[in-house]
Amino acid sequence: MLKYIAQRVVLAICIMLVATSGLYAIMVSLPGDPTTILLGPRSTPEMRADFRAQMGLDDPLVVQIVQLWGRLLTGELGTDYARNRSVASAIFSALPHTVALIFCAISWAATLGIVLGAFSADRRGGWLDRITGVVSVALLAAPSFVVALYSLLIFGVMLRWFPTIGAGETGDLGSRIWHLVLPSFAIGISWVGYIARIVRASMLETLGESYIRTARSFGLPRRVVIYKYALRVAILPAVQVLGVGIGGMLSSAVFAEIVFSRPGLGSLIFESVSGRNYPVVMGAMFVAIGFFVACTLLADLVNIVLDPRQRAGR
Template sequence: MLIYIIKRIFLAVLIVCVAMLLLLSAIHLVPGDPAGVALGPRATPEMREAFRVRMGLDQPFIIQYVKFLANVVTGDLGVDVWSNKPVSSIIGAQVPHTLRLTLLGLGWAVIVGIPLGCWSSIRPNSWIDRIVGLISVSAIAVPSFIIAVYSLLLFTVTLRWFPAIGAGDKGDPWDQFMHLVLPSFAIGLGWVGYLARLVRASMLETMGENHIRMARAYGLPTAKITYVYALKLAILPTVALLGVGVGGLLSGAVFAEIVFARPGIGKLVYDAVMTRNYPIVMGGVLVTTILYAASTLISDLITAALDPRVRENL
């Protein structure tokens, strides 16, 4: 088990390194000189050269890459081109916002999606199942920014239940929570539908298996059969999907952060790309990649914890 965890962490680090390599080459392949863009058309060649040296852009590609990785290990992500503040502290301030938003989006998906899937699987083709199916497919089909805009219109402008923009008062957790409800709903709703469909399908498959027939033949209570005997197995594909799905939620968070004018990695990176602020872009993508790698790692560990057969083959 321990060896497996170490292996998986190693793999996660590898994923992050490869992602950084891809990002760095993408930056190099993009037309336009970063120094020129950053300093404007009226910058002298000397100023541009100095900028390049300062940012390490004069060195060979591979050296830049290795240096970047080495700096990352020491926690140094470089400095912001404009403010000269360390990137790590700028990003560090934004990570909790994005993390909270993503986790709450995930929360919607898990807390609403899984029970919906279970319900509709208990009586397939009943009217509950049909309604849940209809809502799920609609939730998957509607893009999250549409949900964001319309939920803003409905709950904030018309009903005035939730605040419109920002992250809320720093010292007031309730206010922060209220600011999270709509954005997380916007990015999580599609996943609610997704999970409801997936859980329904895998529950139906599991319910048809012999051991469930056997549990029924022993007269075990229906709730125990559904939520322990069947769900423990049927949840496995969902756990695997969610591990990858966090990536989708993170990119959904970018939209939500822009629509709701919330602080967060998404908004930070978006602004940084617009101003060719490469250290911020690199740092933001690095952190996102790490979050993504961590979430797949966690989902693999949960799978191993739930399924002894997986645990054994580690």
């Protein structure tokens, strides 16, 4: 178990190293001079040259990447030149909004998807199974930005059931939750169908296992066999997918935060990329990559805990 955890941690560190370095290399290779954008069109060549030297953009790419990792490892994420603040304060003021949005979306999507998948497998070939199959495929085909736009227009503008912009009043939990409804619906709806299909397929496979037949032979009620014994194993593939899904929702959160004018890590990255604000982009991307890797690692460890067969195999 400890050996497996150590291997996964080392792999996670390598992924962060390669992904962050690659993103930085791509970003600095983009056309355009970031100093002109940050300093404005009236800046003199001398001012731009001094600013480039201050940002370290005149050094070779390898040196820039080494310096970047030196700053990241010491916790020095740099300065947000556009707003004259530290990158760390910019990131950690935006991060809670994105984390709340992602976990709200994945919580209701996972709950509904697992329930639909289990019911569908329990009633294989029935009307609920057919409806779930059609709805699942339809939800999988719906892009998050399209869902965000239409949910904003229908439920926010036309029906006026939910607020359309912002993250709610500070200190008002009810307002914060109410403002999360539409954005979490937009980025979570496609995962309902995905998780339902995974749980259904896994449940059908699990119901054919020998220990399930043994449980049935002892006369245990059907619901106990399915929802107590079979479902515990059937949700394991969904748990692993959820680890990737939580991290992958960061990309969907970008669209949701832009459409609904929410503060968050996604909108911060979008604004920083548009303004070529390299320190903020790299600091935010480092946190986003770390969040993604941590969620994937946590999902693997949860799978090991839930599935004794994997512990024995290790």
